[in-house]
Amino acid sequence: MPSPDFLALLAPGNIVAVVIVVAMLAYTLTGGADFGGGVLDLLATGPRAGAQRRSIARAIGPIWEANHVWLLVVLVLMFVAFPTAFAAIMTALHLPMLLMLTGITLRGSAFVFRAYGPDRPEWRRWGLMFGAASAVTPILLGVVFGAISSGRITLGPGGAVRTDFVSEWLTPFPWATGLMLQSLFAFLAATYLTVEEDDPEVRNDFRRMAVRASYAFFGTAVLAAIMARTGAPHLWATLAGSYQAWAMQAVLAGVAIGAIVALETDRFQLARVLAGAQVTLVVLGWAASQAGWILVGQIPLAGSAAPDGILIPVILALVAGLALLIPTFVLLFWLFHRPSRSVEARTERRPSIRLRTEVAPPVR
Amino acid sequence: MTDLFAARSLMAFSLGFHILFALSGMAMPVLMVLAERRWLARRDPADYVLARRWAKGTAILFAVGAVSGTALSFELGLLWPEFMKQAGPVIGMPFSFEGFAFFFEGIFLGIYLYGWDRIPPKLHVGAGMLVAMFGSLSGFLVTGANAWMNTPQGFDVMIGGVATSIRTMSDWPAGATLLGAKVVEVRPFEAMFSPAFAEQAIHALLAAFGAVGFGVAGIHAWMLRRDLGNAFHQNAIRHALVVGGIAAIALPFSGDFSAKHVASWQPAKFAAMEAHWETGPYAPLILGGLPDEASSRNIGAIEIPAVLSFLAHGDTSATVIGLNDIPADRRPPVAVPHAAFQIMVAAGLAMLVIGLTGIWFLVRGIAPWSRPWFLTTLVWASPLGFIAVEAGWTVTEVGRQPWIANGMLRTAEAVTPMPGLVWPLILYIGLYALLGVVVATLLRYHVMESPSTAELADATRAGAPSAALAELVEGRHAIA
Numbered sequence: 001m002p003s004p005d006f007l008a009l010l011a012p013g014n015i016v017a018v019v020i021v022v023a024m025l026a027y028t029l030t031g032g033a034d035f036g037g038g039v040l041d042l043l044a045t046g047p048r049a050g051a052q053r054r055s056i057a058r059a060i061g062p063i064w065e066a067n068h069v070w071l072l073v074v075l076v077l078m079f080v081a082f083p084t085a086f087a088a089i090m091t092a093l094h095l096p097m098l099l100m101l102t103g104i105t106l107r108g109s110a111f112v113f114r115a116y117g118p119d120r121p122e123w124r125r126w127g128l129m130f131g132a133a134s135a136v137t138p139i140l141l142g143v144v145f146g147a148i149s150s151g152r153i154t155l156g157p158g159g160a161v162r163t164d165f166v167s168e169w170l171t172p173f174p175w176a177t178g179l180m181l182q183s184l185f186a187f188l189a190a191t192y193l194t195v196e197e198d199d200p201e202v203r204n205d206f207r208r209m210a211v212r213a214s215y216a217f218f219g220t221a222v223l224a225a226i227m228a229r230t231g232a233p234h235l236w237a238t239l240a241g242s243y244q245a246w247a248m249q250a251v252l253a254g255v256a257i258g259a260i261v262a263l264e265t266d267r268f269q270l271a272r273v274l275a276g277a278q279v280t281l282v283v284l285g286w287a288a289s290q291a292g293w294i295l296v297g298q299i300p301l302a303g304s305a306a307p308d309g310i311l312i313p314v315i316l317a318l319v320a321g322l323a324l325l326i327p328t329f330v331l332l333f334w335l336f337h338r339p340s341r342s343v344e345a346r347t348e349r350r351p352s353i354r355l356r357t358e359v360a361p362p363v364r
Numbered sequence: 365m366t367d368l369f370a371a372r373s374l375m376a377f378s379l380g381f382h383i384l385f386a387l388s389g390m391a392m393p394v395l396m397v398l399a400e401r402r403w404l405a406r407r408d409p410a411d412y413v414l415a416r417r418w419a420k421g422t423a424i425l426f427a428v429g430a431v432s433g434t435a436l437s438f439e440l441g442l443l444w445p446e447f448m449k450q451a452g453p454v455i456g457m458p459f460s461f462e463g464f465a466f467f468f469e470g471i472f473l474g475i476y477l478y479g480w481d482r483i484p485p486k487l488h489v490g491a492g493m494l495v496a497m498f499g500s501l502s503g504f505l506v507t508g509a510n511a512w513m514n515t516p517q518g519f520d521v522m523i524g525g526v527a528t529s530i531r532t533m534s535d536w537p538a539g540a541t542l543l544g545a546k547v548v549e550v551r552p553f554e555a556m557f558s559p560a561f562a563e564q565a566i567h568a569l570l571a572a573f574g575a576v577g578f579g580v581a582g583i584h585a586w587m588l589r590r591d592l593g594n595a596f597h598q599n600a601i602r603h604a605l606v607v608g609g610i611a612a613i614a615l616p617f618s619g620d621f622s623a624k625h626v627a628s629w630q631p632a633k634f635a636a637m638e639a640h641w642e643t644g645p646y647a648p649l650i651l652g653g654l655p656d657e658a659s660s661r662n663i664g665a666i667e668i669p670a671v672l673s674f675l676a677h678g679d680t681s682a683t684v685i686g687l688n689d690i691p692a693d694r695r696p697p698v699a700v701p702h703a704a705f706q707i708m709v710a711a712g713l714a715m716l717v718i719g720l721t722g723i724w725f726l727v728r729g730i731a732p733w734s735r736p737w738f739l740t741t742l743v744w745a746s747p748l749g750f751i752a753v754e755a756g757w758t759v760t761e762v763g764r765q766p767w768i769a770n771g772m773l774r775t776a777e778a779v780t781p782m783p784g785l786v787w788p789l790i791l792y793i794g795l796y797a798l799l800g801v802v803v804a805t806l807l808r809y810h811v812m813e814s815p816s817t818a819e820l821a822d823a824t825r826a827g828a829p830s831a832a833l834a835e836l837v838e839g840r841h842a843i844a
Binding site: 061062063065066068069071072073075076077079080081083084086087088090091094097098101102104105106107108109111112113116117118158163165306307309310313314317318321324325328329331332335336 | 420423424426427428430431432434435437438439440441442445446448449450452453454456457459460461463464466467468470471472473474475477478479482483544547548549550551552553780781782783788791795799802806809810
């Protein structure tokens with residue numbers, strides 16, 4: 001028989017919190033890689049830059065809008081389940097959120113403008129905007145999460161947030177988190193692309209990018225950890241304060257090294273799995289570092305959730321929705337992310353309706 | 365500019381921008397599916413090219429709609445944190461469902477756009493139908509959340525230590541505010557299906573089909589006038605007229621239902637949109653005129669006696685509440701809702717006449733494009749639906765002021781304490797102006813790339829699928 005403590009863990013608020021973390025993870029693994037693709041687009045150089053960009057666009061094209069909805073799921077569940085924390089975060093982090101939104105808007109718009117615009121230099125310039133917005137937005141996303149972990153967002157009497165709208169996020173730690181997230185997304189995208197690319201030379205380019213991004217991730221993660229000591233003491237205490245936490249760090253390091261080894265030894269499928277595992281560990285580590293707080297030091301998870309009358313129906317709707325959604329997502333990925341050789345073969349059989357737009361949007 | 369006004373302007377501007385794309389996301393999939401079905405049934409290459417071109421248009425509009433909709437969802441929290449703090453859980457249900465509807469719409473649109481040659485035609489049409497279905501459902505649900513702001517209910521609240529159950533708006537304690545109150549229980553479906561839900565959601569859905577149908581018909585009529593006999597544009601007009609015409613005929617009925625509902629549930633909004641000042645029976649319908657809030661009268665308006673009573677309550681002797689009976693601090697602005705309402709009704713009536721004519725042509729087997737005057741009319745009517753939608757949203761939003769949650773929380777109480785909101789406003793006006801111009805240019809390229817009659821004839825001779833047909837989908841100047 002479960003203990004009363006165990007039952008308390010199953011409170012609707014906790015379940016929604018878990019779903020929020022799962023949605024964040026889904027967003028990182030899918031939408032994060034789309035942002036990473038934009039970073040790689042920006043960094044594409046050399047004789048095969050065009051081929052790299054085409055490959056990136058082909059991978060992102062059919063799925064980025066659906067991937068993007070995970071962010072909205074996080075947003076909606078936050079205001080449905082934790083409205084006080086939501087209001088405090090949205091008030092104190094108004095500016096980085098606004099800039100992040102601008103980035104999201106420009107990234108998505110620029111992508112379709114490039115994909116559907118005429119093949120002329122002035123329209124191809126949207127590719128640069130796509131890359132730049134893709135590079136900046138993850139940093140701002142990291143700033144938001146870093147600021148939430150920092151413990152600097154504080155509430156006054158009556159639950160109103162005390163803020164000057166700047167000091168909560170204009171500190172080193174959130175920005176270090178942002179840089180870490182950016183390199184993590186780039187690493188994820190490049191690793192995914194090694195699986196999807198058929199051309200050995202282009203695949204080799206993506207392999208090189210993936211390894212470099214992994215090193216960049218290591219560097220920025222160390223930077224963020226150093227900053228966390230003073231910038232996010234609670235996070236530091238959780239992630240460095242126990243043997244279990246250090247064991248987690250060791251596993252993360254092992255997975256990261258494993259991914260690099262897998263990339264260097266042409267085991268791309270394995271590298272993709274390990275990259276996913278690496279991202280999962282980072283997101284779960286972040287969630288664990290919140291250690292039962294929705295807003296660190298201010299709003300605990302326990303007892304701050306919205307009434308059960310809304311949470312239980314929302315949980316049921318989530319279960320029903322996901323039961324339908326997951327097979328549909330699998331269908332989408334199966335249709336478009338099979339190795340591109342089979343796609344080429346199929347289009348080759350009916351060359352008449354092979355379309356530049358749909359198969360491979362041209363890029364600058 | 366005060367921060368409150370900047371916040372309201374930013375919200376209005378963002379919504380006004382997003383709504384154009386949201387409408388297209390709802391109605392364009394219906395058009396592309398109609399064209400693809402006709403292509404499968406009759407093998408008319410014009411329909412095939414049309415479906416592919418409309419699908420491209422949908423992709424562009426959907427993407428900008430998706431990102432501007434994301435911005436809008438965040439702005440709810442960024443601009444109105446106190447509202448979301450109290451109302452977030454209460455309106456959570458439609459938003460949660462909407463999230464899923466949007467997911468499915470995005471997934472099936474991806475399958476539709478990129479699956480032309482990868483899945484069998486019947487499944488492909490099915491994917492298109494699912495895009496249309498989830499698009500409309502999504503719009504339906506978001507309008508439902510907005511309806512709650514007009515007729516809030518479905519929760520228990522602690523105000524000053526006293527628990528009150530709000531099963532309907534009239535349960536709200538007089539003089540109380542939701543600011544600083546604690547919502548202790550939520551009945552999500554009571555909140556989701558608030559009284560205004562049905563009237564608003566139906567009206568918005570029909571308006572989407574009307575606006576997009578007329579918009580598309582007008583664009584193709586304009587092209588057809590320069591290239592008479594082009595089947596590509598003729599078929600486009602046929603599909604768009606069916607969708608837009610039926611919606612335009614249904615809209616006045618739904619509008620009448622909405623107006624009667626507003627008269628009963630939101631008398632202040634009704635009085636403002638009708639510029640009706642004095643409470644009384646045999647209330648006149650005010651046409652035109654400039655409402656003067658200082659002197660509580662209308663300047664230069666035409667009054668038709670007793671018609672307003674009849675329109676509001678189905679009885680010429682029914683009493684209609686006037687603005688003078690609504691305390692000044694609970695009264696919405698009058699001139700803006702009144703003007704917007706008149707614009708919406710005028711546009712809607714014009715669409716009704718044009719829609720009836722178009723449907724009559726189609727039913728009688730007369731080609732609507734065989735009448736030059738009708739083509740010209742369609743061109744001029746092209747923006748009417750979009751104008752009506754923007755005007756209608758203005759009525760419902762400005763007409764609800766000074767409240768964000770009608771009668772319970774004031775807009776001024778809900779706004780973020782963040783100073784300098786004029787800067788985000790300027791940023792977003794600039795950003796959306798840029799996006800608007802680019803989207804318009806892009807759509808213009810795609811429209812101008814229409815296949816000619818000769819090209820279509822070649823494609824028909826070559827049969828399908830053929831290289832000639834694929835060329836037509838691509839366009840002459842390699843738009844890709």
